[in-house]
Amino acid sequence: MNKTVNMNLGGFFFHIDEDAYQKLNRYFDAIRGSLSMEGRDEIMNDIESRVSELFSEKLTNSKQVLSLKDVDDVITIMGQPEDYKIEEDNNTKKYDYSTTPKSKKLYRDKEKSIVGGVCTGLSHYFGIDAVWIRILFIVSPFITAGTSLLIYVILWAVTPEAVTTSEKLEMMGEPITVSNIEKKVKEELDNLSERFRGADYNKMSENVKTGAQRVGNTLGDVIISIMKVFAKFIGAMMIFIGSVTIISLLISLITLGSTSNLSMPWLDYFNTFNYTNTSMWLIAFMFLLAIGIPFFFIIILGLKILVTNLKSIGNIAKYTLLALWILSVGVLITLGVRQASEVAFENKVVTKEIINIKPTDTLEIKFKNNEYFSKNSYHNEDFEFVQDSLGRDVIYSNDINFEVLPTDERLPYIQVEKESNGKSFSEAKQRASNIEYKFKIEGNKIILDNYFLTEVKNKFRGQEVMIYLYLPKGTYFKTDESVEDFDSSDNDFFNLHYSSDNYTYKVEDKKVKCLNCPPDEDEWDDVENDGSHTVIIDENGVKVKSDTVISNSKEIKELKISEDGIIIKTK
Structure with missing residues (x-):
């Protein structure tokens, strides 16, 4: 059993045997002692980073602790400090004990780059002069329609930059050993020292200052010019939009003011929905102030x-317009609240009438139109101004809903509910009672009006008529084709068939059944799954064999789905 310690190496965390850790520590101390003071810390950082990479390659899911053998392998790759020496004279001799193959990796070389370092990185990788690669990228866009430029951008984005000494050695294809790391660092330090020794610092600082000022001033002038053009464009758009808006509001105000005292059809519609009885011209003027004043300031x-150098309009004009705007907004908000309060409550008036028919009789249901208002029963208007035969101005509407429902009562009955909105329950009920709707029962026939009327003074406040026909179990009935336009029954109970008005329906326990509807219409209502099913899928298609019994007492023998369609065979 070996004792392990935790180690942070090159920014990575490792578990390592204590003996291996001590040997690695001695190895680093020996390297540090063999290096000169110049660039020692940078060289050691690069060496530690490379050792960390080698250790990471040795760890697997089944192995999480570094052993003494792992340290020996890394030392063999990196080399011992006494195995090499970099001389300071021209007879530099290097002994390379590295077993690492000299394979290159693609990096971007920013030190010798012009743009992104892609061309210099490719030159190191392929051993080609960077000049030829740059020429290729310059010429090829004219041949490849810009594809090479896209390739350059992609390489710039995905290729990492050679930053550390180890990455620079990998880029050049040189083994990453202690000697090569030390040599590379010293070369960079010598180059940097040479540049500083030969530099004219006064001239350099003056050039940097002048150049920076020139670039900064030029860039600032360009940005300011662009912003000025953009600001002029925004200003012109503000004037255009503001002017169009105010002109439109003025035209609307003049139009409404000139027609407010005339008898116009659209004025009747407006007044019907104008629950506050406020003058249309006043409302338009308030909108002009509420919308026009902000757009005036935008102009x-x-x-x-x-x-x-445009002069200001003055504080008196500004505060006057601000006061008018606040006043107009306040008036519009007040009118909006009053408008909403007029339809805040809903109430209804209910009329109920028993239908005296024999259990064996068939009830007939029909909607009838008034030929004075409409020449056919299909005329459908939710809201319309008309005059009745007495010359009264009334609101005409076909907003009528008919629904068939079950009941436990012995006899069927009809219930008519007239609904409306108002600012209180009592007012809503009063408006509902003012709805004029008629129906009559003649023997086994129910004749329903397909419209209702209400006087214009009642205004339109969501008036509608709901007709509920309650039928006990066992009742037979027929519907006229006119019922189709008003039926809103739940299909789970009563599914009206539109293809004919000669169908007879019977009320059963949980559903209304059509007695003489075609099978293709009636099967959705009355299919009972009492039998077994067999599904066969082969090269001929999909076959479903079933013992299901449908409403017309026929048994499905075979159902086949193929490219020709759906084929149903019955016994």
Whole structure:
């Protein structure tokens, strides 16, 4: 059993045997002692980073602790300090004991780059002069329609930059050993020292300062010019939008003011929905102030952007317009609250009438139109101004809903509910009672009006008529084709068939059954799954064999789904 310690090496965390850790520590101390003071810390950082990479390659899912053998392997790759020496004279001799193959990796070389270092990185990788690669990227866009430029951008994005000494050695294809790391670091330090020794610092600082000022001033001038053009464009757009809006509001105000005292059809519609009885001209004027004043200030702001020396309109005008705007907004909010309060409550008036028919009789249901208002029963208007035969101005509407429901009562009955909205329950009920709707029962026939009326003074506040026909179990009935336009029954109970008005329906326990509907219409209502099913899938398609019994007492023998369609065979 070996004792392990935790180690942070090159920014990575490792578990390592204590003996291996001590040997690695001695190895680093020996390397540090063999290095000169110049660049020692940078060399050691690069060496530790490379050792960390080698250790990471040795760890697997089944192995998480570094052993003494792992340290020996890394030392063999990196080399011992006494196995090499970099001389300071021209007879530099290096002994390379590395067993690492000299394979290159693709990096971007920013030190010798012009743009992104892609061409210099490719030159190191393929051993080609960077000049030829740059020429290739310059010429090829004219041949490849810009594809090579896209390739350059992609390589720039995905290729890492050679930053550390180890990465620079990998880029050049040199083994990453202690000697090569030390040599590379010293070369970079010598180059940097040479540049500083030969530099004219006064001239350099002056050039840097002048160049920076020139670039900064030029860039600033370009940005300011672009912003000025953009600001002028924004100012022109503000003037245009503001002017169009105010002109439109003025035209609307003049139009409404000139027609408010005339008898116009659209004025009747407006007044019907104008629950506050406020003058249309006043409402339009309030909208002009509430919307026009902000857009007026937008025009002023746009003019100031275009004309720098534009004079102000003065504080008196500003505060006056602000006060008018606050007043108009307050008036509109008050009118909106009053408008909403007029339809805040809903109430209804209910009329119920028993239908005296024999259990063996068939009840007939029909909707009838008034030929004075409409020449056919299909006329459908939710809201319309008309005059009745007495010359009264009334609101005409076909907003009528018919629904068939079950009941436990002995006899069927019809219930008519007239609904409306109002600012209180009592007012809503009063408006509902003012709805004029008629129906009559003649023997086994129910004749329903397909419209209702209400006087214009009642205004339109969501008036509608709901007709509920309650039928006990065993009742037979027929529907006229006119019922189709008003039926809103739940299909789970009563599914009206539109293809004919000669169908007879019977009320059963949980559902209304059509007695003489075609099978293709009736099967959705009355299929009972009492038998077994067999599904066969082969090269001929999909076959479903079933013992299901449908409503017409026929048994499905075979159902086949193929490219020709759906084929149903019955016994």
